[in-house]
Amino acid sequence: MRLRAFAAVSALIATPALAADEPAAAAPPRLIVAVSVDQLSADLFAQYRRNFTGGLARLQDGAVFPSAYQGHAATETCPGHSTLLTGVRPGRNGIIANHWFDLSLPRAEKRIYCSEDASDPESGPDKPVVSPRLLKVPTLGEWMKRKWPASRNVAVSGKDRAVAMMGGHKIDQGYWWKGSGFTTYKGAQLSPVVEAENALIAKAIAKGSKAFAAPAWCAPRDRAVRLGKDFEIGQGRFPAPAKDVTAFSRSPRLDAATLSLAGRLVDEMKLGRGDAPDLISVSLSATDYIGHSVGNEGVEMCIQLAELDRGLGAFFARLDKARIDYAVVLTADHGGVDATERLAQQALPRAVRVDPALMPGALGRAIAAELGITGVQPLIYGDGPAGDMYLNRALTPSQKSRALDALVSRLRAHPQVAAAYAAGELAATPMPVGSPQDWNLRDRARASFDPERSGDVVVLLDRAVMPIAVPGKGYTATHGSPWDYDRRVPLMFWRKGINGFEQPAPVETVDIAPTLSALLRLKVPDGSFDGRCLDIDGAAGNTCR
The missing domain is CATH 3.40.720.10 (Alkaline Phosphatase, subunit A)
Known part of the structure; x- marks a missing residue:
């Protein structure tokens, strides 16, 4: 059944299959x-x-x-x-993350932004020369x-x-x-209508704007949740004081x-x-x-x-x-x-903020001490406690092999980690087929994996583990x-x-x-x-x- x-x-x-009496399709839009x-x-x-x-x-x-x-x-x-x-999925189109690391880049900053032209000397991951060239x-x-x-x-x-x-x-x-x-x-010029829109925006920002009214159906959501000692969320209305660009754009x-x-x-x-x-x-x-x-x-x-x-x-x-x-x-x-603190109020015991020990720097220091590796800094490159992690190319083949095993082992033993895969494991995994709701974690990781760009290890945090260790104004919850x-x-x-x-x-x-x-x-x-x-x-x- x-x-x-x-x-x-x-x-x-x-x-x-079109029925014999089915009308012809409309012209394309x-x-x-x-x-x-x-x-x-x-x-x-x-x-x-x-x-x-x-x-x-x-x-x-x-x-x-x-x-x-x-x-x-x-x-x-x-x-x-x-x-x-x-x-096309990221594993084939090449866009594996917002940021990843290219340790072969000639510039000192090895972190790369997904839509930057890294060949332009003026570009960097935080101030990129914007380009689609990394899209394959x-x-x-x-x-x-x-x-x-x-x-x-x-x-x-x-x-x-x-x-x-x-x-x-x-x-x-x-x-x-x-x-x-x-x-x-x-190198491109702003259209006149963009300049006109920007002029209207500038006037609105200079003048400021009143807070928004909440529709009646929003009332059940209107309650304060405290994050830390002096930061609350849950009752904002987005007032935009005069000259406050951030209040306008957020x-x-x-x-x-x-x-x-x-x-x-x-x-x-x-x-x-x-x-x-x-x-x-x-x-x-x-x-x-x-x-x-x-x-x-x-x-x-x-x-x-x-x-x-x-x-x-x-x-x-x-x-x-x-x-x-x-x-x-x-x-x-x-x-x-949602924010971990509000999830916790809803009796979701799994909702926690990430252990700082899972940050790439902390992992690198722990593994270097464990294996007695000195003079290689940083040992691990990564953009956070989840996603792609890269081992320093200065490691000898023997050191890299040992560091890789130690990193995977340490990650898999951590209670906040759902899975950790070495690049070789993902490269040997075929691209997933069938319904995406039925894919296991390895399938999901494989769909993001590009052997030319992905890390030596891919880390997946457990469900409801927030990869932000300490919330702050402007950054309390995320995705990924x-x-x-x-x-x-x-x-x-x-x-x-x-x-x-x-x-x-x-x-x-x-x-x-x-x-x-x-x-x-x-x-x-x-x-x-x-x-x-x-x-x-x-x-x-x-x-x-």
């Missing part, structure tokens, strides 16, 4: 709008979806996949965005431009890495927030500015009204900034999602007014987990784990006239690019995607054929 039920569910996703809501987990969407009345409500009338997986273990912003329009595969916008040279590929976001990963190597215009306004790639105002700029670009470039279909990618960053600052279960996040819903509704209405034939996909780059609260995100497709449905069976974010390719009737070479086409609606022009 269970097999028959699974077959029935799978049939809704698989490529259908003229504009694809790809929206990523940074840190919008499937759990968070499910929690609030019944309250939405704007853009998020409209999308629920389309094809809804409430369990879409960022299947890989490294659930960070850059890897997550790298899957959305490439259709094309994006949908690039495939479109190969077929239709007149097609425009545009991206806008609160984060440079979202623009680089969704736009790719061949982009017409790309803008992201930096400092107190939007900027663009080195609030719903950032998404509003991003959507405003996206609308201006649609108008200025006449996207969706040319001889070829166009693509605009819009990555909204405020949910992530707020989740990091105060967690995702307080009134702050409730206000943010209400404003997000309203802002998306206004943006879609703007496209409607322009009479553009557009199709929307909305998803997220990853999910997130292999667990479903970080991997599972919503996925929705909408186009005017679509026959809406909801499909509970798990899908992947790498399914987006092949689905949109089918919608556009864009053929790409076999093997270009790791994902598959989802039959979102034959009447909307997508038949997965």
Whole structure:
């Protein structure tokens, strides 16, 4: 019986056969709008979806996949965005994390940022020269431009890495927030509409803004939670005092500015009204900034999602007014987990902050003392207590072998570590297949593993272990784990006239690019995607054929 039920569910996703009397599919849309809501987990969407009345409500009338997986273990912003329009997992597209280490770099700083041009002498991981050059595969916008040279590929976001990963190597215009306004790639000029948007932002920041009102349905979330001696979360309303740039950008105002700029670009470039279909990618960053600052279960996040819903509704209405034939996909780059202290109040005993002994520096010192290794500093490179760790290249082969064994052994013995894999183990593991919800931890790690870039050891912390040892203002909660609260995100497709449905069976974010390719009737070479086409609606022009 269970097999028959699974077959029935799978049939809704698989490529259908057209009935003899089925009408021909609609013409491809003229504009694809790809929206990523940074840190919008499937759990968070499910929690609030019944309250939405704007853009998020409209999308629920389309094809809804409430369990879409960022299947890989490294659930960070850059890897997550790298899957959305490439259709390729991080283990093959090369974007294994937000930061990793390249010990062969000629510069003193071996840490590398996922969207930097490390060959530029002006670039560094903290002040990068932004570039998509580390992305190993094309994006949908690039495939479109190969077929239709007149097609425009545009991206806008609160984060440079979202623009680089969704736009790719061949982009017409790309803008992201930096400092107190939007900027663009080195050597490129700001469009007049970007300068106009920045001028409005500057006035708003100089004047300041009142706090947001919380909708009535946010009341159950409106309670204080103390973190440390002098820091509380859970009751914020995002006031923005005059000249406070951080208060502006770490609030719903950032998404509003991003959507405003996206609308201006649609108008200025006449996207969706040319001889070829166009693509605009819009990555909204405020949910992530707020989740990091105060967690995702307080009134702050409730206000943010209400404003997000309203802002998306206004943006879609703007496209409607322009009479553009557009199709929307909305998803997220990853999910997130709430602040440990609030989880602990909810009697979740597993919720703890990470043991500082798991930091790369502490591990390196302990192993050096254990093995009697001197004169090699640091012994271990890493960006934190989870993810990729690299052994110093100054080690002799014998020292490296012993250090690797000691590191894996020490990690696996720690109660906060769910798994630790040596690079050789992951390299010998085939890429996972089948449903991502059934993948084991090794499969999830393998989906993020690139033998050219990944560490000597990959560390996965246990469920509900927060990799931030000490919370502080602006950084109290995070993501990046292999667990479903970080991997599972919503996925929705909408186009005017679509026959809406909801499909509970798990899908992947790498399914987006092949689905949109089918919608556009864009053929790409076999093997270009790791994902598959989802039959979102034959009447909307997508038949997965």
